[in-house]
Amino acid sequence: MRAIAYAVVGALTLTAAGAAAADDMSNMKGMSAAPAAKHGQGTGLIKAIDPKAGTLTIQHGPIPAVSWPAMTMTFKAKPAALLKGLKVGQTIGFDTTVRGMDADVTAVRPHS
CATH class of the missing domain: 2.40.50.320 (Copper binding periplasmic protein CusF)
Structure with missing residues (x-):
């Protein structure tokens, strides 16, 4: 039972970290990879x-x-x-x- 609890906590942690990373990237929409010619x-x-x-x-x-x-x-x-x-x-x-x-x-x- 403990293994399942740890797996659920781990999955929730990874999901939250992924969402935070996505939020951090949202301010980069105006930036382009290459300068305009x-x-x-x-x-x-x-x-x-x-x-x-x-x-x-x-x-x-x-x-x-x-x-x-x-x-x-x-x-x-x-x-x-x-x-x-x-x-x-x-x-x-x-x-x-x-x-x-x-x-x-x-x-x-x-x-x-």
């Missing part, structure tokens, strides 16, 4: 190309749509085929997608 367009000078890493370093002007000042930074090219035909020292227009600290170049256009 921002999209912008910029113009800049290619400073480096790394085909092996699939990256492009661009010295660019301000990009207001993603709240960036002018700076030099390295982007991941998505797709990596965007790097073909580009040259260090070339001025380009480009599209970028930004998620948190990750920035991708998603399109490249010659710029005069």
Whole structure:
């Protein structure tokens, strides 16, 4: 009889703990797992190309749509085929997608 009583108490304890954990998670509804993507367009000078890493370093002007000042930074090219035909020292227009600290170049256009 005692074994049954202990089993019932244990089950009730686990049920209460589960309900408390669910209540603790209820305030996280507004939080998302990944930051929302921002999209912008910029113009800049290619400073480096790394085909092996699939990256492009661009010295660019301000990009207001993603709240960036002018700076030099390295982007991941998505797709990596965007790097073909580009040259260090070339001025380009480009599209970028930004998620948190990750920035991708998603399109490249010659710029005069």
